[in-house]
Amino acid sequence: MTNKPQVLSDLEIAQSSTMLPIQDIAQRAGIPEDALELYGKYKAKIDTTKLAHKKAQAKVVLVTAINPTPAGEGKSTVTVGLADALRQLEQSVIVALREPSLGPVMGIKGGATGGGYAQVLPMEDINLHFTGDLHAITSANNALAAFIDNHIHRGNELNIDPRRILWKRVLDMNDRSLRHVIIGLGGPAQGVPREDGFDITVASEIMAIFCLASDYVDLKKRLSKIVIGYTYDRQPVTVKDLAVEGALTLLLKDAFKPNLVQTIEGTPAIIHGGPFANIAHGCNSIQATNTARKLADIVVTEAGFGADLGAEKFMDIKAVQGGFEPSAVVIVATARALKMHGGVDKKELKASNPQAIAAGIDNLQKHVETIRQFGVEPVIALNRFITDTQDELDVIVGWCEDNGVKMALTNVWEQGGKGGIELAKNVLEVLHTAQNFTPLYQMNDTIENKVTTIVQKVYGGKDVVFTDVAKKQLVEIKKNGWDKLAICMAKTQYSLTDQPTLLGRPENFTITIREVIPKLGAHFLVCLTGDVMTMPGLPKEPAALRMDIDEHGNAVGLF
Structure with a gap:
């Protein structure tokens, strides 16, 4: 009887890896020493004001995915592995990622720094408190909440109606x-009683602003525009009215600087910001992406969840506000997710079922069509799992060949950059071909038209319905002149619809908008659908149950 080889966990692989001093990574990325602010041996912040005034011109590669299973399809892993593969092909490349939130880390997913031999390091630090950016955002958000309630307690000069305060406190944890x-x-003496609530930190508008601001001046200006609520006579009240935008910017001063780390293979990685993708826009900061675009020839970045969420928001929100466009898009697909979309129960996804893949491949087809509507040709990264069978993979490969879609089998979890060489070569082919990127809608379109465009072109739906509450909010938004902002759809990640159990590629469905919330600082309107929560809850068996620390202070069970 032969013993099966031991499969190391992501954490064990990370802990067995040898990191280079962060100064060496900075030198590799072309970052001068005086622009580096050290956070120990292997982490640093980049003072972007001390970088040479070089035009940001690197080509941007966006990594997105099909609608995922609850465990995810390895999008961050593929993003890191692709960057390592491009570097093996002697390309000048930097990977730019989001910072993990403690809520998902302690909840379902565990760590969020890639996986296997395609990870960013130091894995434990990044997944936990890192350089304190999310804590700074939490502090700024809750300071604003305190300023609001103190203003009301001290006489309420602005005539704020406590029943119409929009601003909530936040916590970087799932806590229903x-x-x-x-x-x-x-x-x-304890203040004015009122109803309130908490969101998770990554759903805060300050997080969205943090990730969309171009510099300190823009950051302060955006913070000043936040609508915190309304007066008794229904007039909006902003942070500028409270005169605290300076204090909030000060609290974010150090956090606003992008973080430099490295992949297992020593590729420079910038990790900064992390708004939720099904509530906010789900992309790392514009600061990080544009800093990487100044330093390298290719930037590989990601957007949260499937192309219906993260990629759409990357195209219509981040790219527009950041002043760049994607030159290539990678769609991560897995056999297990396609089986789920083909009707297989989540508990049965390890069993071979080529027929279910054939039934579920319409989901992949829709995401390919979506990316092509933006004028960019996608490349499929077929992320391999050890349970995949050749018969299953053949179905996906055959579909890609029949439909003229570039595709590469990807095995970066096991092999690192080497397992992404074929994908990297496909991406380089696209990068050397002119694309015709165009956002799906114009900001001057009506809110209704912008939402309908997303529902019909990205989700494949038929129509949109606004609830009575949403209709009243639209009237207020138009009256205040806020209707020319981008649309940020808050929707389940599991389905193209607003119903998480409706998988595959549904047709002729209607999306219901239950609320429309103005986020003036982020320059978008959040349209809430379904039962999407801005404060998630923990699962029955949180990932935290596996986590511990040993007698030497090493993390255990992080992922």
């Missing part, structure tokens, strides 16, 4: 018990 709370109880 904080969704609806009462504050200010205990008598006059």
Whole structure:
């Protein structure tokens, strides 16, 4: 009887890897020493004001995916592996990623720094407190909440209606018990009683602003535009009215600098910001992407969840506000996700089922069509899992050949950059071909038209319905002149519809918009659909149950 070889966990692989001093990575990326602010041996922040005034011109490669299973399809892993593969092909490349949120890390997914031999390091630090960016955003958000309630307690000169305060407190953790709370109880000295609630930090508008601002001046200007609520006579109240935008910017001063780390293979990696993709726009900061574009010839970055969420928002929000366009798009697909879309129960995805893949491949087809509508030719990264059978893979490969879609089998989890060479060569072919990137809608379109365009062209739906609450909000938004902003759809990641159990490629469905929330600082309107929560809850068996620390201070069970 032969013993099966031990499969190391992502954490064990990360802990067994040898990291280079961060100064060496900075030198490799062309970052001068005086622009580097060290956070220990292997992490640093980049003072972008001390970089040479070089035009940001690198080509941007976006990595997205099909609608995922709850565990994800390895999008971050493919992003890192692709960057390592491009570097093996002697390309000048930097990978730019989002910072993990403690909520998902402690919840379902565990770590979020890639996987196997395609990871960013130091894995434990990045997945936990890193350089404190999310804590700074939490502090700024909650400072604003404190300023609002103090203003009301001290006489309410701005005439703020406590029943119409939009701004919520935040916590970087999934905690359903904080969704609806009462504050200010205990008598006059304790403040004014009112209903309140918490969002998760990565759903805060300050996180979105943090990731979309181009510099400190823009950051402060955007913060000043935040609408915190309304007066008794229904007039909007902003941060500028409270005169605290300077204080909020000060709290974000150090966090706003992008973070430099490395992949297992020593490719420079910039990790900065992390808005939720099904609530906010799901992309790392414009600061990070444009800093990488100044330093390298190719930037590989990602957008959260499937192309219906992260990629659409990358195209219509981040790229437009950041002043760049994607030169190539990679769509990560897996046999297990396609089986799920073909009707297989999530608990049965390890069993071979080529017929289910054939039934579920319409989901992949829709995402290919979506990316092509933006004027960019996609490349499929077929991310291999050890449970995949050749019969299953043949179905996907055959579909790509029949439909003229570039495709590469990808095995970066096991092989690192070497397992992504074929994908990298396909991406380089696209990068050497002129694309015709065009956002799906114009900002001057009506809100209704912009939302309908997304629903019909990206989701494949038929129509949009606004609830009575949403209709009243539209009236207020138009009256205040906020209707020329981008649209940020808050929707389930599991389905092209607003119903998480409706998998595959549904047709003739209607999306219901239950609320429209203005985010003036982020320059978009959030359209809430379905039962998407801005404060998630933990699962029955959180990933935290596997986590520990040994007697030497090493993390255990992080992923």
